Amino acid sequence: MPTPTSSRPAVTARLREQVRTGYxxxxxxxxxxxxxxxxxxxxxxxxxxxxxxxxxxxxxxxxxxxxxxxxxxxxxxxxxxxxxxxxxxxxxxxxxxxxxxxxxxxxxxxxxxxxxxxxxxxxxxxxxxxxxxxxxxxxxxxxxxxxxxxxxxxxxxxxxxxxxxxxxxxxxxxxxxxxxxxxxxxxxxxxxxxxxxxxxxxxxxxxxxxxxxxxxxxxxxxxxxxxxxxxxxxxxxxxxxxxxxxxxxxxxxxxxxxxxxxxxxxxxxxxxxxxxxxxxxxxxxxxxxxxxxxxxxxxxxxxxxxxxxxxxxxxxxxxxxxxxxxxxxxxxxxxxxxxxxxxxxxxxxxxxxxxxxxxxxxxxxxxxxxFWPGQKLTQTTEVATAVAKQTTPKDTVLVWGMHPELYWLADRRPASRYLTAGFLTNFSGGKDGQKVGEQYSVSEAWQTFDEELAAKGLPEIVVDDSGTAPYQPLLIPRIESLLDTHYEVVGVTGDTVIYRLKKK
Structure with missing residues (x-):
């Protein structure tokens, strides 16, 4: 009768064989x-x-x-x-x-x-x-x-x-x-x-x-x-x-x-x-x-x-x-x-x-x-670099667009919980100008947005990444008023405009 000790090599051999030939x-x-x-x-x-x-x-x-x-x-x-x-x-x-x-x-x-x-x-x-x-x-x-x-x-x-x-x-x-x-x-x-x-x-x-x-x-x-x-x-x-x-x-x-x-x-x-x-x-x-x-x-x-x-x-x-x-x-x-x-x-x-x-x-x-083209990523990286240079880690930033990676690439805190303009305008990929605007936002989003800016203060930088989209500031009165009243243009990269808070 084989002892447990003597059977170990056989068990090990079977395991090795199973590993070698197993499916x-x-x-x-x-x-x-x-x-x-x-x-x-x-x-x-x-x-x-x-x-x-x-x-x-x-x-x-x-x-x-x-x-x-x-x-x-x-x-x-x-x-x-x-x-x-x-x-x-x-x-x-x-x-x-x-x-x-x-x-x-x-x-x-x-x-x-x-x-x-x-x-x-x-x-x-x-x-x-x-x-x-x-x-x-x-x-x-x-x-x-x-x-x-x-x-x-x-x-x-x-x-x-x-x-x-x-x-x-x-x-x-x-x-x-x-x-x-x-x-x-x-x-x-x-x-x-x-x-x-x-x-x-x-x-x-x-x-x-x-x-x-x-x-x-x-x-x-x-x-x-x-x-x-x-x-x-x-x-x-x-x-x-x-x-x-x-x-x-x-x-x-x-x-x-x-x-x-x-x-x-x-x-x-x-x-x-x-x-x-x-x-x-x-x-x-x-x-x-x-x-x-x-x-x-x-x-x-x-x-x-x-x-x-x-x-x-x-x-x-x-x-x-x-x-x-x-x-x-x-x-x-x-x-x-x-x-x-x-x-x-x-x-x-x-x-x-x-x-x-x-x-x-x-x-x-x-x-x-x-070999996938990287023009958009290059532009986004350039914008993020510019934002990082003009702010400190304590400053907040608002990206008015559909590219929230700007926050991450710039390593800056968002001014709002709404990381894209879609929450405030109902814009999404594939939509035209229909049902896009302030009145189509997520329920109570604008009220929450205003409360956030009041509590945290206005963001140091606003990045307008909307281009010619149906939510561009000219078509969204609240954003247009915010930019006209409190901000000035400090940079343009492609179709992206960088605004900075005016000095008092």
């Missing part, structure tokens, strides 16, 4: 290297998008004692602002490299979860392909949308986890994952639709009593949200800013031609980036429509209806608000990749052309990110 121990390092390689360009710029600038400025305000959904406001849930704040506390607030690194981890987690889903349905090869194809596709939009550490990137792991948990009938965990997804960005909650679809199908096929399971999903979903809304933030502020306060922002009014063009343009870019597996999806649908046998069929999970429900729910989420920004389309990638992997796995299409095309497309978008 995940071989796949995950490959996916990790690919995740880093595809997102290396994210480190080439201090800031990629206004969302990053907004989050960075929010984090500094929170670190200085600001209160979320009170003296620090946004229309987004709290998890990502808190993550930014935590990273700044650990690594300093002068660079976004910690967030970019965590974004790569989020992409890797998404790829691993997708590999798990695909492996369970179509085998080992499909699992590896799903992880690789997702990472190749993950930069298949404008670099400003895919290389930034923003809401959609950090939403994806919880979204895919919710689907995976539902697939395994771990309903409580699925509900919690949906909640975490929603607390990163509201539209992430759309994954609840495929979760409920799988519950109904499970009840129909296996005779499971669905009310207790639905209660488990509901409890898992409600508990984290209740914790955040009732304990970690102010309930009234959370309800307004996250749930009820975005009606005008998400309205139908706006430049329809511009919004339609953006929707079609970003859709076309994403489809072009994923054409390698979009074509097999179409081929499989054609075979089914013609009632033909699908070569290679016979997988355990023959139906992909749940994936189509997931893709449809994601498309609805992308369309909410009718803005169609490129980064919204990241939400479509996971179900699209799985549908493509399933189509290839159950048809006569070979993997080599699919992976080759995806690699070529990824290389193109990678090069695009490396």
């Amino acid at each position: 995940w121990t071989r796949l995950v390092p490959v996916l990790a290297l690919l995740a880093v390689a595809t997102h290396v360009p994210s480190f080439l710029r201090p800031v990629w998008s206004p969302d990053e600038g907004y989050l960075a400025t929010q984090a500094r305000m929170l670190a200085d004692g600001g209160v979320l959904y009170d003296t620090v406001v946004d229309r987004k849930p709290p998890l990502l602002p808190w993550l930014y704040q935590a990273c700044f506390a650990l690594f300093g607030s002068g660079s976004l490299w910690p967030l970019r690194s965590l974004a790569i981890v989020a992409h890797l987690a998404t790829a691993v979860l997708l590999a798990s889903v695909a492996r369970g349905r179509w085998g080992n090869r499909a699992g590896g392909a799903a992880g690789v194809l997702y990472l190749l596709l993950s930069i298949g939009l404008s670099p400003e949308d895919t290389q930034a550490a923003t809401f959609e990137v950090f939403m994806l792991p919880a979204m895919v986890a919710a689907f995976r948990y539902a697939e395994r009938r771990r309903w409580l965990a699925a509900g919690i994952a949906v909640a975490l997804c929603s607390l990163t960005k509201q539209t992430g909650g759309a994954v609840l639709l495929p979760v409920l679809w799988m519950l109904l199908q499970d009840a129909r096929r296996r005779g499971v009593r669905w009310p207790p399971v639905l209660a488990a999903i509901g409890f898992g979903f409600a508990l984290p949200i209740a914790l955040v809304a009732l304990i970690l933030t102010k309930p009234k502020g959370f309800l307004f800013w996250v749930v009820t306060g975005s009606g005008d922002y998400a309205s139908l009014g706006g430049a329809w031609l511009q919004m339609t063009g953006r929707a079609l343009g970003n859709s076309a870019i994403l489809l072009a980036a994923g054409l390698g597996f979009v074509v097999p999806i179409g081929y499989r649908l054609w075979l089914r429509r013609g009632r033909r046998a699908v070569p290679g069929a016979g997988e355990e999970h023959g139906s992909t209806t749940d994936l189509w429900v997931w893709l449809l729910s994601s498309a609805v989420a992308v369309s909410v608000g009718f803005h169609f920004f490129g980064h919204y389309y990241l939400q479509l990638m996971p179900p699209l990749v799985l549908l493509g992997v399933g189509a290839v796995s159950t048809s006569a299409v070979r993997w080599r052309p699919v992976l080759t095309y995806s690699a070529v497309a990824c290389t193109f978008f990678w090069g695009l990110a490396v």
